[in-house]
Amino acid sequence: MMDKAGGVVGQTVRPGKYAQVERERRFLLAEPPASAAVTVSRVIIDRYLVGTRLRLRRAEFPDGRREFKLTQKVPVSRPGAVQGLITNTYLSPAEYDVLASLPAALLSKSRFSVPPLGVDVFDGRLQGLVLAEAEFSTDEEAQAFLPPAECVVEVTDDARFTGGRLVRASRQELLAWLAEYGLRPAAS
Template sequence: MPTPDHDDGSQDRAGKYALVERERRFLMAGPPPASSVREVRRITDRYLTGTRLRLRRVDRAAPVRTEFKLTQKVPAARPGPVQGTITNTYLSRAEYDVFATLPALVLTKTRLSVPPLGFDVFDPPLHGLVLAEAEFGTDEETAAFEPPADIVAEVTADPRFTGGRLVRAGRADLVSWLGDYGIDLVPDDGGP
């Protein structure tokens, strides 16, 4: 990242290959009914230390396949539906393995697809957290979206519920944050 004394020119090129990322996130009391789920994916995100880069592995069960990608996310100046810009590079397994040797914080979750939403069910220490998100191509689509009736709260503008923040959160953080929205979790239930 450039410092005031050193500019590597990246600010001039910011966004050249990036797409605007628009999404809305919703805090849910629990996962959707299994009968409504169209696809299940296991996601392992490695947030590379000291960077804005995320290394992602996505395992799909049907058909069985694994996808690897490196993502740069440049956050927007303020929280909201326009998350910032995102640039994805799809990787081979060998390329992924090289990046996976770098220091990183790891976040794992199961994504349940119930179009137009993806429900993320998080692994420990964030077990009990279920977020639903919808992505959009335009500002108009973003504004027009009607959230599901069974949401606890919209957390689009709450930076605590972004992947980059969740990866640094402990169980006590999550218990406190969900308590702010009226969801009571056991501080450490010894769950899986």
């Protein structure tokens, strides 16, 4: 059974032949990471394909390398680090271009690897949102994780801070959500 957001309700989440269990915890940060702490960076354009659970991603690295990926996420409707099932398919530029012609909602951000976190600094109407996530292989790893001091608050269980929801958020909604956590981004 699926909920309104396409999440699996009351079902044990198990990896399949292609899908893997996605375990992550998400945190709000007050500001982007210091450049000295960043090990890898990339600019990401996500296209959430209308009427599906599919995300088309284009990542551009500073060295000119590009990565194209099609992802399906099947969320679960329960609290905690297990977010659901995720399946990734890497694409050629030509395959990406074909799929990029489909109707989609766009989300752009810069991602900074700051181990153990991936930190997303959003653009456009989501400017000022700095969201970090840590991914885990096991439930035990996720439960034992102690977030770094720069993590202001955990939002793992707040569905508003998932890509599928953020892509539909207005500037006013974002500002209200951040204010609930005591964060006020600089005016853009």
